[in-house]
Each structure stands twice: as C-alpha cells, then as structure tokens.
Amino acid sequence: ATPTALMVGTGRGAQLGIVIKGPQVLESTRRVDTVVLDKTGTVTTGQMRLVDVVPADPDGAPDVLRLAAAVEHASEHPIARAVVAGARLGDDSPPVAVTEFVNAEGRGVSGVVEGHLVRTGRLSWLLAEGVPDPGASLREAAERAEEAGRTPVWVAVDGTARGVLVVADTVKPTSAEAVAGFRRLGLRPVLLTGDNARAARTVAAEVGIGPDDVRAEVLPAEKVDAVRALQDEGAVVAMVGDGVNDAAALAQADLGIAMGTGSDVAIEASDLTLSRGDLRAAVDAIRLSRSTLRIIK
Numbered sequence: 001a002t003p004t005a006l007m008v009g010t011g012r013g014a015q016l017g018i019v020i021k022g023p024q025v026l027e028s029t030r031r032v033d034t035v036v037l038d039k040t041g042t043v044t045t046g047q048m049r050l051v052d053v054v055p056a057d058p059d060g061a062p063d064v065l066r067l068a069a070a071v072e073h074a075s076e077h078p079i080a081r082a083v084v085a086g087a088r089l090g091d092d093s094p095p096v097a098v099t100e101f102v103n104a105e106g107r108g109v110s111g112v113v114e115g116h117l118v119r120t121g122r123l124s125w126l127l128a129e130g131v132p133d134p135g136a137s138l139r140e141a142a143e144r145a146e147e148a149g150r151t152p153v154w155v156a157v158d159g160t161a162r163g164v165l166v167v168a169d170t171v172k173p174t175s176a177e178a179v180a181g182f183r184r185l186g187l188r189p190v191l192l193t194g195d196n197a198r199a200a201r202t203v204a205a206e207v208g209i210g211p212d213d214v215r216a217e218v219l220p221a222e223k224v225d226a227v228r229a230l231q232d233e234g235a236v237v238a239m240v241g242d243g244v245n246d247a248a249a250l251a252q253a254d255l256g257i258a259m260g261t262g263s264d265v266a267i268e269a270s271d272l273t274l275s276r277g278d279l280r281a282a283v284d285a286i287r288l289s290r291s292t293l294r295i296i297k
C-alpha cells in the first residue's frame with residue numbers, strides 16, 4: 001500500500017502545480033512547523049518599477065537617473081531593471097559605456113560613467129564606502145518611501161549622495177491567503193529579505209505577519225544563517241524562495257520550496273517546485289504531503 005499512496009500523492013501534486021523531487025521529500029514535510037518566506041519574488045511579484053526620483057539638487061533629477069541607469073544596465077537585479085526601464089533605456093537604446101563595474105551583492109552596484117564614479121544601492125553600503133551623510137532631507141524622503149513598503153535606491157556620484165530613486169514592488173494578491181493557510185496548518189510564517197526593515201514590516205503587515213517575525217537587511221550569504229538560527233531554536237523549517245541568493249538557505253531548510261518562476265539555481269537547491277508563481281501552492285504541498293503520509297501510516 002505504501003508505494004501506491006506515494007504515487008497518488010505525487011500525482012495529485014502534479015495536478016496542483018507542485019513538482020516533487022522524490023518520495024523521500026514527503027517525509028521531511030511532516031514535522032515542519034515554521035515557514036520562512038523570501039519577500040521579493042515570492043511574497044511579492046518581484047516586478048519592480050520606478051515610482052519617484054528625489055534629487056539632492058532641485059534640477060538634478062534627470063542626471064541622477066541617467067547616471068544610475070547607466071550603471072544598473074549591467075545588472076540583472078529587479079531593482080536594476082526598474083531603474084533602466086524608468087530611465088527609458090530600452091534594449092534598443094545603446095547603453096552608456098560603463099567601466100570598472102562592480103556588483104556588491106545585496107548592497108548595490110558601482111561603475112565609472114563618463115569619467116564619474118557612480119554608486120547605486122543601500123545607504124549603509126554607500127556610507128561604508130566613505131560617502132558622507134546625505135543629510136536630513138534626503139534621509140527623510142527615503143524613510144517615507146520605506147514606510148510605504150518601497151525600496152529607496154541611493155545614488156552617489158564621485159563620493160557624494162546625489163539623490164534617491166524609489167522603486168516599488170507589488171504584493172501578490174494571493175500571498176495573504178497563503179499566510180493564513182500556513183497558520184491553519186499550524187505553521188509560523190517568517191519573512192526574510194535583504195530589503196530594508198521598514199518596507200519589510202509594511203509588506204509583512206499586509207500579508208498578516210507581525211514585526212517580530214520579520215528578518216530584514218539580511219545579506220545573501222546570511223540568509224542560510226537565518227534559517228540555521230531558527231533550526232538551532234528547535235524549529236523545523238520550510239523555506240520558500242525564488243532567487244539565486246536564496247539557494248543556500250533553500251538547501252539548508254528541512255524542506256526547500258522554489259517558485260517555478262524563479263532562478264534555476266533556486267529550483268535545483270529545492271525539494272519541491274511550485275510550477276505557478278502562487279504561494280498558495282506551498283500550502284497545498286504541505287497539506288498534501290501530510291495527508292499522503294496519513295494514508296501510508
């Protein structure tokens with residue numbers, strides 16, 4: 001009876017848009033009590049758009065945007081795509097030449113454009129690179145954006161903060177229902193992100209996760225530590241993610257679940273893949289494997 005039950009389980013999984021790597025996966029979902037959710041691309045669509053440009057000098061907006069877009073053109077990050085699209089630098093327009101491009105993962109990017117060193121990314125990174133404090137007015141603009149759940153992208157030119165670009169993501173309409181579904185299964189949802197804490201808390205509140213269960217400003221290499229820390233506290237952890245920067249955490253989790261819309265690296269590191277980009281399928285997957293195990297036992 002056991003193999004039949006497993007086959008029924010995996011067959012039903014395929015109908016629900018869940019691809020299971022092997023029957024052994026079902027066993028590891030049984031004791032899961034915590035579900036770690038990556039924010040960008042998992043809880044949100046990850047399709048960011050540029051919604052505001054706040055220059056330090058009143059008439060500096062076009063310049064700030066143009067220089068930032070030139071550097072971001074060399075990056076694949078969703079933020080970079082939003083900045084490039086916002087500056088209307090489509091694939092058909094010739095990219096402005098960038099030399100000495102550096103991708104500081106989870107922090108930002110830099111490069112030399114028209115003889116100027118341009119850095120775009122997190123304020124903490126710019127400050128660590130020796131950029132002086134940008135002052136209250138830009139900081140407040142950035143904080144307002146964060147309170148609204150958005151991501152401020154700081155732009156420094158030749159070592160001086162010249163403005164803030166505001167990019168916005170959208171919470172998937174199904175995410176709140178998925179969080180409620182996890183809770184009904186007795187799981188504790190935790191939001192994990194490299195993004196700023198204010199935006200993370202705003203998104204968390206929108207889907208029904210409290211501030212105590214938000215882990216923000218976590219660098220890509222530290223996401224795995226965040227999962228391990230929960231395991232050290234005794235949690236049995238499922239992790240849902242989509243990005244290259246989630247792969248190590250997905251592998252560390254007791255159950256790794258990848259969004260099928262995500263990167264191949266994340267899919268390879270996971271036990272389950274959700275073929276639709278819908279977080280509710282993760283709830284279905286855990287419910288399904290529990291009921292399949294009930295049939296077996």
Ligand code: ADP
Pocket residue numbers: 039040072075077079080105106107108109120121122151152153192193194195196218219220243245
């Ligand atoms: P997430 O965990 O949400 O997928 P990342 O770890 O990729 O986010 O990035 C964390 C933060 O680093 C971003 O919110 C952003 O502030 C900054 N960042 C990363 N890449 C870039 C980039 N190409 N341009 C500007 N900022 C970036």
Ligand code: MG
Pocket residue numbers: 038039040041042241242243246
């Ligand atoms: Mg992501």
